[in-house]
Amino acid sequence: MPIDNSIVHQIHKKPDGQPASLSLRDAELPANEALEQLLAGLIDVYNSKPNKAWGHFHPESGAYPFSGWLQQLVDGELDFVGFSARASEQLKSLMESSNLAMGGHVLFIRYRQGMTAFLVIALLHHTEGVTVTDQLEVASARHLDLANLNMAARINLTEWKQNATAQNYISFIRGRSGKRVSDYFRDFIGCIEGSNPEEDTTTLLQAFSDYVGEAELEPDALKQKTKALSGYVSSQARQGEQVALEELSGLIDEEHPRAFFDYIRHKDYGLSPEIPPDRKTVNNFMRFYGKADGLSISFEAHLLGERVEYDEGDDALVIRHPPKALVQQLRNRKR
Known part of the structure; x- marks a missing residue:
């Protein structure tokens, strides 16, 4: 510099x-x-x-x-x-x-x-x-x-x-x-x-959720697009730079680089072409987290529906293939 x-x-x-x-x-x-x-x-x-x-x-x-x-x-x-x-x-x-x-x-x-x-x-x-x-x-x-x-x-x-x-x-x-x-x-x-980074980032993430929801993407495609969004927004936040929506759109879909950008414009989410990012909001979007009564659970959002499932009827969380270190602790406890 x-x-x-x-x-x-x-x-x-x-x-x-x-x-x-x-x-x-x-x-x-x-x-x-x-x-x-x-x-x-x-x-x-x-x-x-x-x-x-x-x-x-x-x-x-x-x-x-x-x-x-x-x-x-x-x-x-x-x-x-x-x-x-x-x-x-x-x-x-x-x-x-x-x-x-x-x-x-x-x-x-x-x-x-x-x-x-x-x-x-x-x-x-x-x-x-x-x-x-x-x-x-x-x-x-x-x-x-x-x-x-x-x-x-x-x-x-x-x-x-x-x-x-x-x-x-x-x-x-x-x-x-x-x-x-x-x-x-x-x-x-x-x-x-002017812009409120937390509010603008929340609106951006809502627009992204609406966009991929309407597209009915396969899990792998959804994971890739979510990773592209979070990586770019987090990188801009670390560098103290704004998020350029048109550039982000190109990263989310290289074959149709203006698709997400045009979606935001047509749906009128009220976002400027460039917005200041809020890294905490992005991190929360990428993870589910909860803590109560001595129990603390945190996992990346893309695992929901794959290794983690929520049964609303029984109010139960099912975790498949838990971390090996956790499994070993549980086995040791039973001995």
């Missing part, structure tokens, strides 16, 4: 209502291996976050100036240092209105992945650890705590500039359920939340 520009500033603020202050770096970070490792680690963690929201920019205004500064940066009217400084000042101001907000290092990186340009902004904190030195001494070691990243956003600059009707070119980490701590960060970006 080639890095075009990067810089880091620091906002000093504690969650106690006191005014914040800002320390600005006056030059871009030099390109080196450490910076590349930081970007790679940051993107890996960011992509793995399940609680992301997607959206697009508010119209530029005094309340939402970020997109205007970004436009100036893209047009060459503002350099990267100036852009990041203005953005950090805005973030500091919004932090002061949130008693729970805590300062940190604000990292800006503009990079390219293939033909697509991105801007990632993250609020980073440090954690204390230990290391063994070259002198074989145990010493304290302070390092960035990427594992607990909870304030970050990524903007698909290419999508933003090339597709005027795009609705999901911004993604950001959303606060945990019931907490509004991250609202100021969303407002700092100036993002209008």
